[in-house]
Amino acid sequence: MSDSPVMDTAGSAGSTPAPDGPVAQPPHHDQPGLGERLGYSLGDLASNLTWTTVSSYLLFFYTDVAVIAAATAGTLMLVARVLDAVFDPSIGMLLDRTRTRFGRARPFLMFGAPVLAVLTVLTFVTPGSGGSADIVWAYVTFILVGLAYSAVNVPYGSLMPMMTRDSGMRMKLSAFRFFGASIGLIVVSTATTPLVDALGGGNQRRGFLLTVTLYAIVGLILFWTVAATAKERVPSAAPAEVEAPMRTALRATLTNGPWVALFVQTLLMFARLGVITGGAIYYALTVVGNPSAISLILLAYSLSALAGSVATPPVLKRLGHRNGIIAGLVASIVLTVLLVLFRHTMPAFLAVFFLSGVVGGFGFVAAPALVSDTVEYQEYRTRQRNEGLLYSGYSFATKVGTALGGAMLAWGLGVIGYRADAHGGHIANGVLWLYLGLPVVLAVLQIVALGFYRLEKRLPEITAELEARHADDGI
Structure with a gap:
């Protein structure tokens, strides 16, 4: 008989779980050290330099720089977001069947991050025709950057249970990760507009291109740092086949x-x-x-x-x-x-x-x-x-x-x-x-x-x- 969300207590038949509260964790060896935890936090900093920039500024770029009608841009972003969300489970299943000499999640960071960086930059490029070509370009690049983001971010998140079985250590990793995300959010919120003005010299099209290129390069380096520092300690329960x-x-x-x-x-x-x-x-x-x-x-x-x-x-x-x-x-x-x-x-x-x-x-x-x-x-x-x-x-x-x-x-x-x-x-x-x-x-x-x-x-x-x-x- 399957477990239900209401009756499930994570216990075996006949057991009585104790009330929720602080739990003493069993000893674990070869835990992620401070350097590895800091390295892991850089992944969410990278994610925010790319995706938060897209989420916060792309609509403005579409309407005021690419001169796409607001209603058209809104429909575009809704369609792309739905496709992006549906794509996530496919990435998850592919990850569960991945076995390489580099590990399971790390290859996605190593080889997917460059693709994400390039597509992030291309999303803030427009043919400049002011017609249907701009709309087609926007659809293609926004959908692709969403898929590329899923292909990197889902493995990044899935890396945590591969690094340790210790629930307490995972909470520390999660805190480090959220710290990186917060820094990224603050950087994007406070630095993007000044950078667009400074790098563009009054030309928003050039300012956005150079700013996003800078973010994409830094994000790529940070994702590669995660791949270089994270260690997949927990073995898969079963081989891919x-x-x-x-x-x-x-x-x-x-x-x-x-x-x-x-x-x-x-x-x-x-x-x-x-x-x-x-x-x-x-x-x-x-x-x-x-x-x-x-x-x-x-x-x-x-x-x-x-x-x-x-x-x-x-x-x-x-x-x-x-x-x-x-x-x-x-x-x-x-x-x-x-x-x-x-x-x-x-x-x-x-x-x-x-x-x-x-x-x-x-x-x-x-x-x-x-x-x-x-x-x-x-x-x-x-x-x-x-x-x-x-x-x-x-x-x-x-x-x-x-x-x-x-x-x-x-x-x-x-x-x-x-x-x-x-x-x-x-x-x-x-x-x-x-x-x-x-x-x-x-x-x-x-x-x-x-x-x-x-x-x-x-x-x-x-x-x-x-x-x-x-x-x-x-x-």
Whole structure:
């Protein structure tokens, strides 16, 4: 009988799992050292130098530099994002069947990163005809850069459970990774526009080309550094020729209760992110009445992510992974409600907003490590690790969740009758409750989803069993 997300407790028949909380990890040898952890963090820095630049600036490039109609550009980006998300599981399954002298995940970084760098640059190039050629070029390059990003980022995320079986060490790796992501986010948020102006000398077309080329080269070097420093210690559960068929692997994943719980909470978590980042401009324009507040709000959120990468590991070590994330979400809900009182006092608003971002972001830091834990459970149940497939599902949830958050925000703006030429009165009040209310609702739903994640206490037992199996099999 298959496990369900509600009944799954990661235990064997007849066992009674202990309550979730801090877990003593079994000893492990040859763990990733500080240099390897720092090297691993560079992958998310590279990812943000490329994909965050695409996500944040490409629409503006299409509409104001390539002179593509906004509606056409919006449709283009939606179609490409859907294709990109659907492509992720294919990359995951390919990764699970990859065996080379360089390892399983590292070859994707070594040989996929140059392709991603070139396509990132080409995405910010346009034929300049102002007609259908620009639109065709935009479709082809944006779809291809999304596929190339998946071909590099899914293996990068899947590398974590290959580096160590220790759940505590994976949480440290996840924190290092999120630290790198935060640095990348801050760099892209603060440096891109000045670089475009400085390198372009007033020519935005040239400025974007040179800036993105710089980011792409640095990102390529960083991905290669990850490939050079990361060590794949954990053996595959089975050789490629005896991997489970695709249908069997998918069924095992969809009946992996802890993974399903994490998938749902990740979807909700990134929907919340989409509302917070996408709604900042509307909040600044209508509630604050000051366009300069946009950068202040986004910078405060970026800094909260950076602080969260440092604060998360000790908090979750003390409270337990699931309970720590839930406690942070509860605190974030309270702080978000309090923001209503400070909506007209920007310094106080930013301070409380920053704290809400720190505690509400524990899940962002921890999620890759928790997905890695579900890899151990997958092998425990099925003797197939499926690192690529499980992580690709997480990647799928991040992309769809972000798009869902943006859609919810847009639907809400439609309900309140938002107009670009009318920012006062009921419009400002509507935006206020959308910007603060939607994240609260989504955080509550996250807590519900996390209630079904019941794996943490059994991890030491599962890890010991897997190590014993591998010893018996001579792996």
